[in-house]
Amino acid sequence: MTVAAILARKGRDVLTVPADTIIHDAVRLLSERRIGAVVVADSSRRIEGIVSERDIVRAIARGGVETLDGPVSSIMTARVVTCADHDTINDVMARMTEGRFRHLPVVDGGRIAGIVSIGDVVKARIEQVEREADEMRAYIAMA
Template sequence: MTVAAILSGKGRGVTTAAIDTTIREAVHILAERRIGALVVVDASRRIIGIVSERDIVRALDRFGTEALDGQVASIMTARVVTCSDTDTINHVMERMTEGRFRHLPVVEEGRLAGIVSIGDVVKARIQQVEREAEEMRAYIAMA
């Protein structure tokens, strides 16, 4: 199973932010949308960075509530690990586990084309394992 299969089920919509979005605005968007990360993009949807709940918590710990008036550019991860829709679920899960991050933007031709979370990947993997188990039971029953 590939990232494309996940995106075909959940859609390719991604909540994004501009580089000058304040951290306060980012907090509001994350809470309102019930999501864990915002992809920071330029006008042509090229990824500039990613800001997660974890980044915001660290900023609050370091700078207090004054951090909320800063821009996401000051706390975002600028070296964003990405994937393509042809990557397998196992490969993506491995990258996320090794990198210790929970959101992986999907890029096509240098532009943002979707995002997968660790929850999306785990759900897809469980479905894959259940399907394989059912196929095995059917095979054994026919033998």
């Protein structure tokens, strides 16, 4: 299964914010949308960074709550690891595990084309394993 299959089911909508967004406003968006990260992108939808709940917690631990008054560009992860539609679930799981992050933007032609979370990937992998088990049971039953 590929990233494209995951996005075909969940959709390609991605919440993005400009780099000058105030962190407090980004926190509000994360809470309202019940998501764990927001992509920082320019007006052409080119990724400039990503801000996760973890980034925000670390920033507050370093600088106190006053940090929330600054721009997301001051705390975002600027070197964003991405994936493409053709990447497999196993490829994506490996990147997420190695990088220790839970959100992976999908890029097409240098622009954001979707986002997958660890929950999306685990759900797809479980479905894949269940389907393989069903096929194996059907094969054994026919023998």
